[in-house]
Amino acid sequence: MGEHRSILIFAEQEDGEIHQVSYELLGKGRELADRLGVELNAVLLGWQMESKSSELIYRGADNVFLYDHPSLRDFDVIRYGRNIVKLVRETRPEIFLIGATRIGRTLAPRIAAALKTGLTADCIDLALDEDANLIQIRPAFSGNIMAQIRTKTRPQMATVRYRVMRMRERDTDRRGKIIKMKVEVIEETGMKIIEKIRADEVNLADAEVIVSGGRGLRRPEDFKLLQELAEALGGVVGSSRPLVDAGWISKDHQVGFSGNTVKPKVYIACGISGSPQHLFGMRDSDVIIAINKDPTAPIFNVSDYGVIGDLYEVIPLLIREIKNKARRGGKSDGKAGGDD
Ligand SMILES: Cc1cc2nc3c(=O)[nH]c(=O)nc-3n(C[C@H](O)[C@H](O)[C@H](O)COP(=O)(O)OP(=O)(O)OC[C@H]3O[C@@H](n4cnc5c(N)ncnc54)[C@H](O)[C@@H]3O)c2cc1C
Structure with missing residues (x-):
């Protein structure tokens, strides 16, 4: 396993609210981390997110790398990508999981390309083989077979579909560390939010x-x-x-x-x-x-x-x-x- 000694998950937030898929990633991440005997960490970027960071610990994270800065309040693939790539280079996680949401699908390929590592998109399950490699399971050929994909490079990166992994019970007795990270502030990224318009989209994933x-x-x-x-x-x-x-x-x-x-x-x-x-x-x-x-x-x-x-x-x-x-x-x- 070399120097890679942790699992990292991307904790997604929008308008200051943590997306549920982050808790699902922590649920699966905890299971894998316990089997590997490594720490489970979360990276959270946003503004005034400190109070929300403890939620990630209650749901299974050992450490939360918190990037808290006004420039990170809204998702910007360049600002988020640059800070996360630096963190991954420094902490060298074995596995890095991201939700297959609109934000996650935008961010993950950029990070994987910068790190020159593989990325399996839209996984519906994750497992470990006998050598502790991550098996990334996703449908192939129109869902007729389940492909089991392994990545030679590190970290082993995957996006995971929302609503397929089970989140853990919220445990407020869990203790962990919130590590405030130095933010690399990027003034100009070529992207500017002019106006936020709520898409008139139906939220099927959360419907009862x-x-x-x-x-x-x-x-x-x-x-x-x-x-x-x-x-x-x-x-x-x-x-x-x-x-x-x-x-x-x-x-x-x-x-x-x-x-x-x-x-x-x-x-x-x-x-x-x-x-x-x-x-x-x-x-x-x-x-x-x-x-x-x-x-x-x-x-x-x-x-x-x-x-x-x-x-x-x-x-x-x-x-x-x-x-x-x-x-x-x-x-x-x-x-x-x-x-x-
Ligand atoms: C790569 C790939 C990805 C795909 N992804 C998706 C996907 O995400 N989601 C998806 O749904 N499909 C997907 N498909 C398409 C899928 O293969 C089917 O073609 C599709 O699901 C069929 O839709 P259907 O059941 O509405 O239509 P049909 O298969 O035509 O079924 C219509 C049904 O309606 C019944 N019916 C007709 N009239 C009435 C009536 N008056 N009252 C009651 N019942 C009636 C019929 O008995 C029939 O069973 C994908 C295909 C491919 C190749």
Whole structure:
């Protein structure tokens, strides 16, 4: 293993909030670090992030390298990249993990190129071989096989999909060090934030209920039906890929291999056949409900509940029932909506 004696994870923040994927990386990182007998460190860049640094320790980090400076408040690939590359050169981690988020996917290749090391993108699992090398597991050939990739160079770098690793319980008794690092301040990077506009994007990864539509839908407008069901359940709308490709709905709604990986409490697949690429993105949902006309559709193999029927008949019935139940539950006698 040479001089590489630690695991590093990139702790991502936006608007001062730590992204959950950072805690998931710490969960997996802790497991690997304990097996290797090395320290697990996190690098956090931002402004006025000191109070948030302890969260990383509660979730498994031994040390947090904190780069706290106004110039780092917003993500800038050059400012972040330069400081992180320097840290990696100094601390020489064995493994460096980054979330496969918008920010992580921008940052990781730049760092890997500067360090002249390999990078495996979009891993869904990580393991160690008998020689303590990192096995980076990611789907290949449209998700039909799981490739196991090893990196000859160091650090072994990987981006990891959000919502595939398990985070640890928050333990406020955990102790660790917050190490305040000297920031290399780069005045001009050629990038300037003129205005921040919140993209009108749906956050599928954090949704508890997702109602997804597939090619069983006849027209783009019919997503409204799904939207109504999703709203009645406090959820959001997802989609299979063909409808995204057809421009019926935006890409941020796509579930699957080349879209989002989701783990909601309830996933309702409406008119979706259940291709391996779609299942890849939703099979870890707590409860899967499928509505499909075809009783042989593969989606039924992974469903907890299946409704064989026309979605245009089933969904309005469901909406009516949910609304009725909510009305009954809302009566002043305080009783819940009965046992139906
Ligand atoms: C590299 C690669 C990446 C991919 N990535 C993704 C991805 O991320 N996500 C993804 O979803 N796909 C992805 N795909 C595409 C994938 O292979 C399938 O083509 C796609 O998932 C099929 O979408 P679908 O289930 O909506 O359509 P179909 O397979 O056509 O299924 C439609 C279903 O609707 C049912 N149906 C029809 N009418 C009704 C009705 N009125 N009521 C109820 N049921 C009805 C039918 O019985 C059928 O089962 C990818 C493919 C490749 C090659």
